[in-house]
Amino acid sequence: MSANLLIYLDGKLVPESEAKISVFDHGLLYGDGVFEGIRIYNGRVFRLTEHLHRLYDCAKAICLTVPLSFEEMEKATLDTVAANNLRDGYIRLVITRGVGSLGLNPYQCPKASVFIIASSITLYPAERYEKGLELITCGTRRPNSSALSPQVKSLNYLNNIMAKIECLQAGCDEGIMLNDQGFVSECTGDNVFIVKNGKVFTPPVSSGALDGITRRAVMELLAEMGSPCTEAVMTRFDIYTADECFLTGTAAEVIPAVKYDRRPIGDGTPGKLTQELTKRFKVLANSTGTPVTYA
Template sequence: MKIYLDGKLVAKEDAKISVFDHGLLYGDGIFEGIRAYNGRVFRLKEHLDRLWASAKAINLTIPLSKIDMEKAVIKTLLANKLTDGYIRLLVTRGCGDLGLDPRKCTQPPSVVIITDAISLYPDKLYEEGMEVITASTRRNRPDTLSPNIKSLNYLNNILAKMEAVRSGVMEAIILNSEGYVAECTGDNIFIIKDGILYTPPASEGALIGITRDAVIELAKNKLKIQVREEKLTIYSVYNSDECFLTGTAAEIIPVVIADSREIGSGKPGKITVKLIKEFKNLARSTGIPIK
C-alpha cells in the first residue's frame, strides 16, 4: 500500500508523522472521508469544498490548491490500483513545540491521503437492519465547536461509540445539549413518518454530510417525497415508520431497533430500500474519473 505524505508516495510502514505535529498533540487538523465507486470518485468537489471550509474555520492554510489536491487523490488511488474504495484525507497543523500556539508550528501543514477498502458494517445489517442505542454522551454545543468542522479531535464521537459497544450494538444516537437528536457517532440520521422524510438541521449539532445531501436530493427529485429539516426527539425516532443512517463509509443503512423499541415493522422500510437503490445507482455512475 502506498500513502500520499506531503507530496510523496511512500510505503505504509514509512508513512510517519512527527510526535511534535499538532495534529497528534492536540487534534489540531481536519479530515475528509471520501468514496470511490466503479472507477470514479464520488462528489470529490463537494468533499474538497467542505475540507477547505473546515480549514478556514480553524484558520489553517492547506498547502495545495483544490486542483492539486484532486490530482493527489487520483494519484494515490492509481498507485494502489483502486477503482472502488475509501479515501481518508487529512491535513494537520504541522510540527511545532509542546505549547498550544499554532504560530509555533514552523513547518507547513502536513497532507496525508490514505486509500483502502472499507466495510463499516456487516452485509447482514444492510439487509436486515441494525440496532442502535441512545448514548448518554451529549454532542458538543454547536456554539462552542461547530459540527461542520471535521476536526481530528473525535473524542466526543468515540465516547458515544464506546457506549454502543458496551451495549452490544454498533452505533449510538447522540443528543444535543437540549435533548434533541443530533446525529450518530459517525453517521447522519433520518426518519420517515407518514411518507415524509425528516432529518435534524445543522443547528442541532448535525454535520452537513455529503451522503446526507445526496439522499435529500434523491428523495426530492427521484422519489418525489417531502423532506423536512426539523428538530427531532428520541420519541420521534421510536415512533417513526422507518429510520436509517447515512455516511460516506456507511452509505445508507436501515435502523430497525432503537433502545429496544422496534421501528415500524421491524424490517427495512420501503422508502429506505428505494433510497438505497437510487443511491447505489448515483454513486456508481457519477464522479471524477480515476485516470
C-alpha cells in the first residue's frame, strides 16, 4: 500500500490516514452494506458498467439508497483510479448503510456512506498460476438461498471467512463450499469450473454460486473457443473425476486447480484448455474496459 494513497470518501478524495468512518456506521456494526471488487488493466477498468449495475442491484435488494447516481459513481471510481495514477490494480467500492443508532433498524441511518479504494492486490502466489491450487472441501456450508441470496455481495462475509480459515489451517489456498443440500456451490471467493471429456461445466447460481463478472467473461470466451460452458448441478464426485478444474474471480482472474481433497485432478497439472483460456482472458482484460483519464 502506498503511503500517498488517496481514498474516495463521501464526495472527497482524502489521504488513507484520514479515510475514517464512524463506529456507529451500520456497515461496521452489522455488516449492513454492499461492495464490488473491480480490476484495472493497462489503464482501463475491466467491465466497470457490469460491476456497477450489480452494485446497484445489490443495494436495491437490501433497500439501501445509494447517495450517488450511476454516472456519479462511475466518475468517482475513475477519478479515484486517476488520482492514484494506478494503471494496473484493484478497486474496492463499498456502500455502507451509514451512521445510525445501536439497533438493527436501518431506517435510523439517514444517509449511506460510500468509499472507494484503488490499490494493488495479490490473491494467490505467482507459482499457483503456473502449478495450480490444491483444494479441500470446506465443512462450512453456504447459506440457504432463501435465507440470503448469494447474488447480494454484502459486507457480511463471515461465512466465506470461516471457510477460508479451514483452507488455510489445512495448508491450502482455497476450498470448495457446498450448499445445504451437499451440492457444489462455489469457492470461498471464486467460482469453480470443471472440464470433462472436452466439455466445460460450472454450478448454476441456483446452487448458491455468485453470478460472477469474471465468470460471465470466461463463459463468453469459452463459447468463442468452441467449448461452451454448461451450468450443471455438481457433487464432489464430479470434481474428483474431472479432467481439468479452474477457478475464476475478479481478484483471482483464471487460476488452475490440480488437487482436490488430496486427489489429483486429471494428471495433477494445469490442463490445456485452462492454459489456453488463461491466455485469452489476459488478452481480453488488457485490451478492453472503460479508459481512465490521467492528469
